[in-house]
Amino acid sequence: MTPLKDEQLRIRDIAKLANVSTGTVDRVLHGRPGVKQETKEEILKILEEINYIPNLMAKTLASKKTTRFVVLIPDSKDANSYWTQPVLGIHQAVEEISNFRTVIDLYTFDDSLEESFAEMTEKIINEEPDGVIFCPVFHKASQAFIKELKKLEIPFVFIDTDLKNSSNIAYFGQDAFKSGYLAGKLMSYGLKGSGELLILKQVNSLLISRHVENREKGFREFFESHDVSKNYKIFDLDIDLLDMTEPQKSLKTFFSRHKVEGIFVPNSRAFKLAQYMQKQDIKDTLVIGYDLIPDNIKYLESGIISFLIGQRPEEQAYKAIKSLFDYTVLNKEIKKLNYSPIDIITKENIGFYKEFRNE
Amino acid sequence: MTPLKDEQLRIRDIAKLANVSTGTVDRVLHGRPGVKQETKEEILKILEEINYIPNLMAKTLASKKTTRFVVLIPDSKDANSYWTQPVLGIHQAVEEISNFRTVIDLYTFDDSLEESFAEMTEKIINEEPDGVIFCPVFHKASQAFIKELKKLEIPFVFIDTDLKNSSNIAYFGQDAFKSGYLAGKLMSYGLKGSGELLILKQVNSLLISRHVENREKGFREFFESHDVSKNYKIFDLDIDLLDMTEPQKSLKTFFSRHKVEGIFVPNSRAFKLAQYMQKQDIKDTLVIGYDLIPDNIKYLESGIISFLIGQRPEEQAYKAIKSLFDYTVLNKEIKKLNYSPIDIITKENIGFYKEFRNE
DNA sequence: ATCCATTTCGTGTCCGCACACGTATTTTTT
DNA sequence: AAAAAATACGTGTGCGGACACGAAATGGAT
CATH class of the missing domain: 1.10.260.40 (lambda repressor-like DNA-binding domains)
Structure with missing residues (x-):
């Protein structure tokens, strides 16, 4: 060594x-x-x-310049928001790089309002940071933002959502299609080789989330590419998982007509379904959802949700910042495409994935 | 922020x-x-x-002192050894802390020879490092080592194997029992609710590996604590997975007498079994093994092994070093017990777990 | 050749800390 | 009471690099 x-x-x-x-x-x-x-x-x-x-030490000691990065991600109103998690990774990164005269400003936007996003990007441009990490959920506003960033030669990293051919220096996120494919595998693995499946989608999702779409595609692809496909019937239902009055009806109807063996919830609100199932005392139905948010964990632990698929949001944020730092401050080469592992979480191993949150 | x-x-x-x-x-x-x-x-x-x-920068710049850590782990003769993996994490850590006048010496020992271990510990003591990370597989020699370390007031961290009440400042490894328990869950989840199971053990394992024992215990515990237990019969077989002539016989005998539905290999040599199964064209048997070593990955990808359980060896080593650094150089508080997540790896998500190796 | 304006380059100070050395003060010794 | 020895504290320099400032060399114009 x-x-x-x-x-x-x-x-x-x-x-x-x-x-x-x-x-x-x-x-x-x-x-x-x-x-x-x-x-x-x-x-x-x-x-x-x-x-x-x-010599990095002498350099940062002598230099008066402080490097500033900006992170722009959706806001997290409640504790059950997915976006509370990357923030933990940001803190971790801050702790490490703050010694190097590097600071981070966190900006958030309402992910149901494109203007909210655009407004923030404008503010950021005015600040002229040395690097930006953001989540380009809105296509048009993101393009405009990128144009400005390029003009000012500010390097930027995508997190969560990727936008191809955008001269971003890196991307950190998951391969949604493959995660859906894996969900299909887990589903088929646990069932007896046949049955009726349901994909539960969020209706009226204002923001065009490629992720959710791709998860569904991957899920379906699994069944189509395997012999077992003919034994399964896959239905889908668009309901409003945020409002829990209406969904009850359509779900009730569906359950009364079908013997559902497995439900795939390609967004992070499986716990809403679980709530419903608990009330109605529906059992022996396999539920696969996404993201380790508190309520999902709760129903995973109680056994109503069988699998959660995780994507290490803290690690994504942490690594995104570190890679921007490596690129900007240390002049290192960095890897452009960085897919997070698709973690399979069950009641039995969830305990070891919660850890980050307790530090 | x-x-x-x-x-x-x-x-x-x-x-x-x-x-x-x-x-x-x-x-x-x-x-x-x-x-x-x-x-x-x-x-x-x-x-x-x-x-x-x-100011950390000024401090390391002005200080002439270089901190030196020692890592002592089993050697990895071939590419299929588990212990090649932590080394990658060590390199990662070295890169980050070398700026802080901190260096790492890697010592290895033959994990079938306690003297080999003892010999190395002696060398290390003579070097009087500022911190040690090691894998205390041999109980007696480890105790002697620890005694010396305490005398010299050298902080030490355990990796992979834990030794309770040893005044180590931290431990990084997996909870073997729970990983076995999880394996049981995965097994039962994939089977039709009944069948004959086999636990394949390595005979003549010179080194007393608590991990392997605990994995088996956890596995059995799962079935004992669930109703399904009565539907399963669990057998076990001690064979020499390193020598592939003898095992064929006993395996052949076993397969001829039983309709095996699932095999659990609590050590890292599931690939040996897979090799055999491929030759004999045995299919529809669920195999669950441990560790992402090349040959295991190969048979996971080809479908013979259904699940591998991972424990992020690189991350363990990386974090062990970083925590020793935090403790020694930065005077930070560090967490003592650090269990790695028990990763569930399948053909579908293995691609995202191999990444560390390519960097 | 003289003078001024560029171009080209060397020197000195500071960043915050570690540590050696020197000075002032007090205590002990005889 | 003077000398010697501790004790207590201040000052200065260096770590490697950033940057301001000033000095020297060069070139052009007269």
């Missing part, structure tokens, strides 16, 4: 090698003017040769 | 507050002699009040 970061050469050493002063080397390092082309090239050559890496 | 690490007070500021010089404050901070009791208390009071946090 590298016993010691082998004696790094300092600016002073480079200066000696090039027969110039440290000031000149410094100018070259920072691309400041006032250096003869000739000597500049000489110095660059040496820098290249010895693979100069500035 | 904390916009800026609010202007931290420096030693100089404290000196001014206490009407002394920076040198005196420095002496108090480092517990060096030469300060009148009275003024010492005064300074300590102020330090307490303002919650002084030294």
Whole structure:
């Protein structure tokens, strides 16, 4: 193991090698003017040769500049919101990078209002941060935002939702299709080889969530690509999972007409269904939902929800920030596409996934 | 969000507050002699009040001292060894902490030879490192090691295996019992409610591995604590999974006498079984194994192994080092008991768990 | 050749802390 | 009471790099 970061050469050493002063080397390092082309090239050559890496400690100590990043994600009104989780990862990241004169401002928007998003992006642009992490749920407003960011040459990272061909430096999120496919697998694995399945969708979802769509596609794809498909019938129901008066009716009707063996809820509100099932005392129905929010966990633990699919939101946020930091401050190469593991959570292992929340 | 690490007070500021010089404050901070009791208390009071946090950058820059940690884990002769994985996490950690004048030496031992372990611990003691991370598989030799470490006041962290009441500052590993329990759940979930099960154990395991034992216990416990238990028969077989000539016989005999529906391999060599099953063209038998080593992954992907249970070895090593660093260098409080999530891996989500290896 | 304006480069200070050294004060010794 | 020895504290320098400022070298115009 590298016993010691082998004696790094300092600016002073480079200066000696090039027969110039440290000031000149410094100018070259920072691309400041006032250096003869000739000597500049000489110095660059040496820098290249010895693979100069500035001492990070001395650098941040001497520099007056503080780097500021902005994170823009949907707000989390209640404790059951998915978006409370990335915030934990942000705090974690802040703790680590704050030593490096790097700060983070958190902006949030109402994910049912595109204007709310647009408004925030405007504010952010005015602040001219050194990097941005955001969740591009609104297509049009995001495009406008990206245009501005590119104009100002501000690097940006996507989180949760990806927007292809956007010159973002990185993306952190899940592969929704494959997570749905996995849900299909888990469903078929637990059933006896046949039955009636239901996909429970959120009606009137203002925000076009590709994730939810893709989860459903993946789910269906699993059954279509396997022999068992003919034994299953997949229904779907659009109900308003936020308002629990209306859904009761359509659910009741559905349950009375079908012997449902499995229900797939491709959004994070499986607990709403679970509430209903508990009231109606419906059992022996396999429920697969998404995200480790408190109420989902509650019904997972009580056995009404069989599986939750997790995507490590804290880790996503944490890594997104760290990668922006690596890119901006440390000039490291970073990986562009970063899919989170698709975690399978059950009553039996949930305890070990909650941990992040307790720290 | 904390916009800026609010202007931290420096030693100089404290000196001014206490009407002394920076040198005196420095002496108090480092517990060096030469300060009148009275003024010492005064300074300590102020330090307490303002919650002084030294500037990490200036500190590491000015300090000549380099902190050295030692990691002692079993060696990994071939690519299929479990222990190749923690090494990746070590590298990750090294990259981050090397900036802070902190280095790591990796020592390995043959986990079939207690002397090999003891020999290494002796070497380590002679080096007098500032912290040790190790895997206390051998009870007696570990106790001796711990005794020395305590004498020298060297903090140590356990990884993989825990040893209770050992004044270790932290432990990173899995809860083996619960992982076995989860395996039981997955097994029962996939079967039709009854059948014959087999637990495949490694015979002659020189090293007393509590993990493997506890996994089996957890597995059995699941069936005992559920109604379904009476429908299942659980057998077990001790075979040498390293030598693939002998096992064939006993396995063959077993398969000929029983209609095995599920096999649980509580160690990391499920691939050996899978190899056999592939040759014999045995299908429709559920196999649950442990650890994401290359050959296990191969048979998971080909469908012979149904589930692998993962425990994030890289993350364990990474976090173990970071926590030792936090404790030693940053004087942070650290959490003692750190259980890794019990990851459920299938053909469908394995792709997202391999990632660490490609970085 | 002289003078001024660029261009090119060297020097010094500071960032916050660690630590060696030196000075002032008090205590002990004889 | 003077000298020696502790004790208590202040000052200065260096860690490696950023940046301001000033000095030297060069070029052009007269």
